[in-house]
Amino acid sequence: MRAIVYTKYGSPDVLQxxxxxxxxxxxxxxxxxxxxxxxxxxxCELRSFKFAVKWFWLPLRMAMGLTRPRNPVLGGYFAGExxxxxxxxxxxxxxxxxxxxxxxxxxxxxxxxxxxxxxxIVPKPHNISFEEAAAVPLGGLNALHFMRRANIRNGEKxxxxxxxxxxxxxxxQLAKAMGGEVTAVDSTIKEQMLRRVxxxxxxxxxxxxxxxxxxxxxxxxxxxxxxxxxxxxxSLAPKGRYLMGNPRISDMLRSVLTCxxxxxxxxxxxxxxxxxxxxxxxxxxxxxKIKPIxxxxxxxxxxxxxxxxxxxxxxxxxxxxxMGGYESxxxxxxx
Numbered sequence: 522m523r524a525i526v527y528t529k530y531g532s533p534d535v536l537q538x539x540x541x542x543x544x545x546x547x548x549x550x551x552x553x554x555x556x557x558x559x560x561x562x563x564x565c566e567l568r569s570f571k572f573a574v575k576w577f578w579l580p581l582r583m584a585m586g587l588t589r590p591r592n593p594v595l596g597g598y599f600a601g602e603x604x605x606x607x608x609x610x611x612x613x614x615x616x617x618x619x620x621x622x623x624x625x626x627x628x629x630x631x632x633x634x635x636x637x638x639x640x641x642i643v644p645k646p647h648n649i650s651f652e653e654a655a656a657v658p659l660g661g662l663n664a665l666h667f668m669r670r671a672n673i674r675n676g677e678k679x680x681x682x683x684x685x686x687x688x689x690x691x692x693x694q695l696a697k698a699m700g701g702e703v704t705a706v707d708s709t710i711k712e713q714m715l716r717r718v719x720x721x722x723x724x725x726x727x728x729x730x731x732x733x734x735x736x737x738x739x740x741x742x743x744x745x746x747x748x749x750x751x752x753x754x755x756s757l758a759p760k761g762r763y764l765m766g767n768p769r770i771s772d773m774l775r776s777v778l779t780c781x782x783x784x785x786x787x788x789x790x791x792x793x794x795x796x797x798x799x800x801x802x803x804x805x806x807x808x809x810k811i812k813p814i815x816x817x818x819x820x821x822x823x824x825x826x827x828x829x830x831x832x833x834x835x836x837x838x839x840x841x842x843x844m845g846g847y848e849s850x851x852x853x854x855x856x
Contacts, residue, residue, distance in 0.1 A: 524631030596629025683744030
């Protein structure tokens with residue numbers, strides 16, 4: 522089978538399409554034919570081994586390979602079709618269209634992947650394409666996790682910093698669906714797209730620092746690792762909640778003090794990426810309440826270009842790699 526592989530850490534140019542052995546099906550596994558996979562910032566960080574948040578660099582390097590990648594095929598989020606099921610699997614059948622996550626097994630950058638049936642894999646929404654479905658699990662699961670922890674009430678002011686990325690675009694939509702008055706923070710080129718998906722207000726971070734605007738918010742969801750913790754907490758209204766998607770160790774420690782000695786709450790933590798949550802996202806998509814915002818679809822042979830697109834931060838939504846071999850420009854917000 523064909524797969525996008527990397528045998529050393531480095532620039533997007535280390536990605537190459539090669540023929541590798543098709544994975545063998547285990548008794549409790551699914552063999553999935555991959556139709557599309559999201560090209561994520563995490564994929565780019567693993568490929569280069571350069572991370573915005575530094576504290577987990579060493580343990581991750583030990584897990585993924587000290588001198589070279591232990592697993593040469595990236596890809597954590599996918600949509601595809603079940604090719605075969607193991608003898609101990611009962612809840613899936615050959616031909617089922619699914620989407621989900623590969624967890625740390627990775628492998629979605631190949632034409633096929635074998636995954637345990639117990640992983641977060643559910644039926645694909647019937648009203649979107651495979652490429653759009655592949656753009657859901659990362660952003661949708663993380664945004665749902667944090668927006669629920671925020672406990673947004675009708676009419677509350679919610680700010681999403683880093684609103685134009687995979688997680689941010691879903692966070693804006695979910696916060697709006699929960700009744701929030703949403704302010705999005707990102708660069709100028711993303712303003713129209715973010716307003717289309719629900720942002721009521723917009724800050725261009727290249728021109729204005731939202732923490733110096735004098736405005737306060739009931740909820741601040743921050744996906745930007747370099748932001749000032751103290752400035753964000755000061756921008757909270759009384760009993761406000763500060764949610765950190767990319768916390769530094771110092772931010773984690775300071776959050777304990779904030780929660781203990783003020784009326785504000787600082788929250789961090791990774792999404793559990795649970796099956797039931799992905800089912801809920803599927804139902805919301807089918808009901809028209811939220812949608813994946815796809816920036817561009819690249820072919821399997823254009824993986825390096827896909828990674829460059831993600832790293833430039835010029836994308837208007839989510840970048841997807843299609844295993845079907847074609848490239849497509851998507852008008853953001855009009856999927």
